[in-house]
Amino acid sequence: MADALLSAVSTVLNDLYGWDGPVELQPTRKDFEGDSTLVVFPFLKLSRKSPVDTAREIGESLQVASDLVSSFNAVQGFLNIVLSTDQIQARFDAIRSADAWGTTPVDPNAPAAMVEFSSPNTNKPLHLGHVRNILLGHSVSRILEASGRKVVQVQIVNDRGVHICKSMWAWQQFGGGITPDSAGKKGDHLVGDFYVRFDQEYRSQVRELMAQGLDEDAAKAQAPCMLEVQEMLRQWEAGDAEVRNLWATMNGWVYDGFNQTYSRLGVRFDRNYFESDTYVLGKQDIEEGLARGVFYRRDDGSVWIDLREDGLDEKLVLRRDGTSVYMTQDIGTAIQRFKDFSIDRLTYVVGNEQDYHFKVLFLILKKLGYAWADQLFHLSYGMVDLPSGKMKSREGTVVDADDLLDEMESTARALSEELGKTEGLVDAEKAQLYRVLGHGALKYFILKVDPRKRMVFNPEESIDFNGHTGPFIQYSHARIKSILRKAEGRSTAWDWSEVVVDERTKELIQTLDRFPQAVEQAARAYSPAVVAQFAYDLAKAFNGFYQANPILNADSEALVAFRVELCQTTAAALRRALEMLGIEAPERM
RNA sequence: GCACCCAUAGCUCAGCUGGAUAGAGCAACGCACUUCUAAUGCGUAGGUCGAAGGUUCGAAUCCUUCUGGGUGUACCA
Structure with a gap:
């Protein structure tokens, strides 16, 4: 892209001042004439001239x-440079x-990038918090793919523990004997209802006992x-057949429900990890680390790692009875994943309340000597709050x-009906x-x-369809398709000699030109927001072009x-950018 | 107590590794459809970038302190 220009500038700076440091160009601000701008302050010492004279001198040579x-x-x-x-x-x-x-085309031979997201509990349906998680995970996966990486998408299902037993008991x-079929209800919702039912029962029993003087x-x-x-x-842990059966049945209902929601969202997983399998992982790794002095054993038999020199605390990795904790499991699971797949990096999409956990986890894996530990990334995101505050499942405010x-x-x-956009569509197309x-x-x-920012979601105010929104970009795309x-x-x-490139056209081309950098930056920062912003800029640039220039x-x-070719190119780019966000681009709307 | 994250227009948010007069959208007001889809475009108005210091030719951006909000600091997951 502007690499040619960049190297030309570098050469000039070298010739004039012997400068061989890094050179950066930035897009020229709208209010000034030019396409690319060089900030000349760093060269004043060498030029021994005023800023303006230095800029002129460089410009003339250039x-x-x-x-x-x-x-x-x-x-x-x-120095504002106008490109030819x-x-x-x-x-x-x-x-x-x-x-x-x-x-960038995916290199099938290179190691893949793994992305873990969603990772629900099996005692209640997915809520808005999961939605943010899932959308982030899915989008980051698409962005990594667009940047040339093969991607493995996984979730770890928290399928065992006291929470699911509560639903089972209720x-x-x-x-x-009710089932999702007999109730006509999605399995995850049905199981969630029993989780709530348990909580009611529990609270009433507690009240009763307290009334009796406890x-x-x-x-x-x-x-x-x-x-x-x-x-x-x-009993579950002892492998009791009846309990295990019920557990498998009810979890099965939940998975059916989850899968419906996932497919609605256009999300899939290449592999599900279940905690009922992975919770045994890690102990072996701790033993090995213990032998190598990464961990130490206290008198009571518990095993710890001392991270105080790294600004963190001491952290337990095995209980005194030898059983594992969350951290143990996560250590083992990470190691297992690098065995299961040919991957060289792993991203966890997990809420920011676990920042500390992942800091510790990554540090431990590094101390255990895994080279890939540097390629672990915690995509930490903020909570989604309601105007009334946090969502609480027990209070029914999810x-x-x-x-x-x-x-x-x-x-x-x-909205579509109000705008009269549905004429000529059959029902299935409308839906x-x-x-x-x-x-x-x-x-x-x-x-x-x-992602880092917590966001407020107000269910009373519906999400916008105008302005800086998904439908705005979808609309721009649909309008192009219509043309x-x-x-x-x-x-x-056509030939360049027959074509006029006005300001709006130039702006559109320059915006298109930024696409690869935007993807690259988004992939580097694991940030869908970068692609979202680009898609919006592109749609806006197109609308400006469309407004100013008759096409047909x-x-x-x-x-x-x-x-028409510019339109076609833009539509394809918009579609691709939306795809990276997991958003479909309709042909008409 | 200690640690981490956040604070930008009335509201929701951009602002990448420091660069020009801090940008969008919503809401408000005004203009533009006999012309390729007006879910659009153009304009007006709206800012002590939480506060105070510091570094720098230059700070929303980096450093320090403070304020406010959030989270974590379990032999829970």
Whole structure:
């Protein structure tokens, strides 16, 4: 891209001042004339001239030395370079002849990048928090692919423990043999209902015990339903057939429900890891680390690592009875994954309440000597809050993922009908359109925000479909497609000599030109927000172009052909960028 | 207590490794559809970038302190 210009500038700086340090160019600000800007302050000491004179001196040499530069202007310490039209033309030639502009073909022989996301518990349905997680994980995976990486998507399912036993217990007590089929309900919701039912029962038992004179802690510890659940967990661990059966059945219901939601969101996993399998992992690794002095054993038999020199604390990795903790499991699972797959990096999409955990985990793996430890990344994201505060499942203030998707779809329908956009579509096409638009709005709404920031979601105010939104970009795409349909059969021949490149056209080409850098930056930072911003910029640049230039009614057939090709290239780029966000681009809307 | 994260327009957010007069969208007001889809475009208005110091030719960006909000600091996961 501007590499040619960059090297020309470097050469000039070297000739003039003997400068051999790094040189950076930035896009010229809108209010100034020019395409690319060099900040000259760093060279003042060498030039021994004023900022303006230095800028002029560099500009003049540059103009002589390179035919990329048509003119320049110097404002204070800024040298604004105007690229020659040849250069703009060369850029568009490169863009249109590329196979899939913006993306790098995946190298099938290189190691893959693994992305872990979603990772739900099996006692309740997915909610808005999971939605942010899932969208981030899916989008980061698509972005890594677009940057040339093979990607392995995994989730770790938290399928064992006291939480699922609570649902199981309540189902036994109150379920009367009900199943998702007989209830006509998604399995994850059904199981979630029993989880809530357990909690009600538990609280009422605690209240009763307290009425009998027990204090709160004692009441909580002695509530019969809790004791039974704990017994159930012991039976599970002992491999009791009946308990295991019920556990497998109810988890199966939940997976069916999850899979429906995943497929609605367009998400899949290459491998599911189950905690009921992975919780035994890690102990061996701890033993080995112990032998090598990475860990130490205390008098009581528990095993620890001392991370105080690294600014962290001491951390337990094996209990005194030799059983493992969360950290143990995560150490073992990470190591296992690098054995299971040919990968060289692993990204965890997990909420920021686990920042410390992952800091410790990565450090331990590094101390254990794994080279890939440097390629572990915690994509830490903030909570999604409601205006009323945190979502609490027990208080029923969670925004359910399926409900949310339903609502987005019906909002999309209301809007489409109001705008009269549904004429000539059959019902199936309409439903598909509402789905694509509703989901597009939701996905963009979530992904455009820096993951680190906590975000507020107000269910009362529906998510926007105008402005800086998914549907805005989808609309730009659909409008182009409409033009392209009408352009069918027209001549596609054009030559640069027959074409005018006005400001808007130039801006559109320059925006397209940024696509690969945007993808690269997004991949480097694991940040869908970068791609989201780019897609918006591109749609905006197109709309400006569209507004200023007639396409099918342009002055000459050659100009029509050129603009149609520019449209085509833009639509393809928009589609690809949206794809990286997990958003579909409709042909019409 | 200690550690980490966040704070930019009324609201929701951009601002990459320090660069020019801090940008979008929503909401408000005004303009533009007999012309390729107005879910659009153009304009007006809106800012002590939480506060105070510091480094620098130059700071929303880097450093220090403080304030406010969040999270973590379990032989839970």
